[in-house]
Amino acid sequence: MTMKAAVCLLSGGLDSATTLFYTIKENFRVLALTVDYGQIHRRELESAKKITNYLKIEHEIISIELPWKGSALLDETIPIPQNRDTTEISKEIPVTYVPARNTIFLSLAASYAEVRGASAIFIGANAIDYSGYPDCRPEYFKQMETAICLGTKAGVEGARISIETPLIHLTKAEIIKLATQLGVPLEWTWSCYRGDRFPCENCDACFLRKKGFAEAGIDDPLFSSVKE
């Protein structure tokens, strides 16, 4: 029997790397897809490459320069919020939100999935320990799946491409435990919104990662790997 294929969106962060390993465990032939959209923390692209090289799987990296920016992740003049706790993070959609990012990612993934006959798109979105981004919510993914079904030849001909979000209802601690079980090289994953040599430890992404590792009772191997 031929293996089913799936496109897996891979940023190089903890969640997407865990999703990638999960997709492989689910017996899909994985087509990794990374988007270089001008993120300041471009360092995550290196993490993505390191992971797919290690797994020896197909990996496409697409570059898109969004001339309009509109996010602290794209525009260095917008300060990245720091030292916020869980209550503050959940209050409103922060300036690190990238307008329609997941819609752009999923549309590219749909195109790739259709060309390669893949039956699913995996994305490591999470709606628990996250920054309140609208394009990380289950209802959004459901709509997007229907839109992709209606807007593709595959969908019209009955070969529906599903959007799979295996981490959507997990806490960060649960994701980290799952990653450990799946053998994800967590020391290579990159979360920090600043693209410096070391994680800043005070942006929302660092905060959520630190909180997750603490709750999981696991040491973050990233620190020993970058601070040698």
Added chain:
Amino acid sequence: MTMKAAVCLLSGGLDSATTLFYTIKENFRVLALTVDYGQIHRRELESAKKITNYLKIEHEIISIELPWKGSALLDETIPIPQNRDTTEISKEIPVTYVPARNTIFLSLAASYAEVRGASAIFIGANAIDYSGYPDCRPEYFKQMETAICLGTKAGVEGARISIETPLIHLTKAEIIKLATQLGVPLEWTWSCYRGDRFPCENCDACFLRKKGFAEAGIDDPLFSSVKE
């Protein structure tokens, strides 16, 4: 009163140029958006630029190289169907279909619209004299509009971005008549799927254009403009 803004997708073809002029007539401040997605008929990009230079409006051109191709418009080894009539064109989705193209275009337009506070995205899709592309049908646009609403900060905060398809139920002849009324410089618009100096006159796009002008009883000014 400040003018409402709208993003208008502009390929450089007859339909998108007509939509652009229509959007202006509807009193929107227009932000034109063109996607260079590696189309063989790149010539249409020059048409798009010529039109926005003439109108003196904002125009962003985004480049994306789709490494997976999967369409005769991207891959020179796939022959473009020729000399087909209306019955043949409507039979099945042809090889000129670009997987998830409108989903990619609309996701980029949504990002741009959100950053610029635009309330609408205009797209010159047509579901009458067209090649049966799934992402040109009204039901697809409706779903995509909902997905964009759910997946953007603008949508969540109540500033819905609508998808407007003013040409969707018009015949090509009606579009050409509308274009003439709106003063669209039709001699600059480019339809042919081959990017040669002259329109090939036998691809589906040329066929539908020729049929439209004939039915509208108007001479296509493109021929006199390129065949000097």
